[in-house]
Amino acid sequence: MADPRGFLKFPLRVLPSRRPVSERVGDWNEVYQEFPEDTLREQAGRCMDCGIPFCHTGCPLGNLIPEWNDLVRTGRWREAFDRLHATNNFPDFTGRLCPAPCEPACVLGINQPPVTIKQVEYEIVERGFKEGWARPIPPSVKTGKSVAVVGSGPAGLAAAQQLTRAGHAVTVFERDDRIGGLLRYGIPEFKMEKRVVDRRLEQMVGEGTEFRTGVNVGVDVTAEQLRSDFDAVVLAGGATAWRDLPIPGRELDGIHQAMEYLPWANRVQAGDLSEPPITAHGKKVVIIGGGDTGADCLGTVHRQGGTCVHQFEIMPRPPETRDPSTPWPMYPLVMRTSAAHEEGGDRVFSVNTEQFLGRDGHVTGLRAHEVRRRNGAFEKVDGTDFELEADLVLLAMGFVGPERSALLNDLGLEFTGRGTVARDEEFATGVPGVYVAGDMGRGQSLIVWAIAEGRAAAAGVDRYLMGKTALPLPVKPTAAPIH
Secondary structure, rough: OOOOOOHHHHHOOOOOOOOOOHHHHHOOOEEEOOOOOHHHHHHOOOOEEEEEEEOHOOOOOOOHHHHHHHHHHOOHHHHHHHHOOOOOOOHHHHHHOOOOOOOOOOOOHHOOOOHHHHHHHHHHHHHHHHOOOOOOOOOOOOOOEEEEEOOOOOOHHHHHHHHHHHHOEEEEEOOOOOOOHHHHHOOOOOOOOOOOHHHHHHHHHOOOOOEOOOOOOOEEEEEHHHHHHHOEEEEEOOEEEOHHHHHHHHOOOOOEHHHHHHHHHHHHHOOOOOOOOOOOOEEEEEOOOOOOOHHHHHHHHHHHHOOOOEEEEOOOOOOOOOOOOOOOOOEEEEEEEEHHOOOOOEEEEOOEEEEEEEOEEEEEEEEEEEEEEOOOOEEEEEOOOOEEEOOOEEEEEEEOOOOOHHHHHHHHOOOOOOOEEOOHHHOOOOOOEEEOOHHHHHOOOOHHHHHHHHHHHHHHHHHHOOOOOOOOOOOOOOOOOOO
């Protein structure tokens, strides 16, 4: 049982410190400094043993947050490690990358700063790897059934690990040259060093999961071959069709999608090449898009030595405190400042880009204006037109859904009105034995939702293959089901 007076003893919320900006922009290492154990245990002790822990509802995985908070408070780290992994295959990923919707749902957060749940999660899993607790968990019995997982992002990896541990022979197909999907090539090194992915893959290989890279399923392996060679298929290819900005001048050189830009920086850090073909070094940069991907571009621009950078967002600047439109325990509309924003650059809100400017076929700037919301639409604010110089423009406006690939077409899958792959309550598509998990079925979302859907889809596959399952079904699809 938690200390019911812990939040009174330790009223202050304490977070880890970031390394000095002058230091961290000179390297690609993760930005946070070590967090003292005694401080962490005090922070875990702020968990107030509330009657109804709303943090559970804030977390799509249903993480047992009060339980492992109290285990950390009392120094029972190994039990906390096991309890954390009971609901989350990859807390080392979410502890770094998840925006922690559990924290604004914390009951303490009604009138005090909430518990530092994400940091406790991070420290538990890092202690576990340091102590050697993250060993492979191979199945005790093999089922003789085989499953193909297409896509190696968090949804695909979670589904693969669950199904391997259930005793099935699992093969993960990835069209890129390394496993990890956006974890590998979309997330910059300063947010998550790739050793974190590699050590998990070691565990999964030790459990029996097979990985095949450089295989474009639907081209190198046909849909017919896939269904013939495997008893079930999990599609976890993500929502990788990016949103474009089709305005005059879009054809100019020097305008790139974020996912054309970010992977090269990661490849440099992996030792594949010494200089990226797209770089911000010595350039004036404009990033269009104010979300996490835009912030990833921003931090990368800083480390590559851009001379100046502006980040545009069409939405108005969020309030500094929780807005009445998102009351507790909802995830709040509030101004957030990432490590990349702390490092520099100008954030510009309520602005729309109307034209790219260029000379000799290369972008030299853009023309934009301010906007305001009226009746759910954006309208131009008269007299606010301006031009801004730019040698490099990065489009970070999100994704519109999965790519309509040969695989999806050849399988004959149905799609929702949102363009995602349709599935039923057990993540099954209309094609027998074919399941879909993560952004491919949900649309662009959070890493914690991807892992939750991968786990849930694995339960559906296991029931399909065996007639029953002991695997958890943490979430149900929110997109429209198949007809």
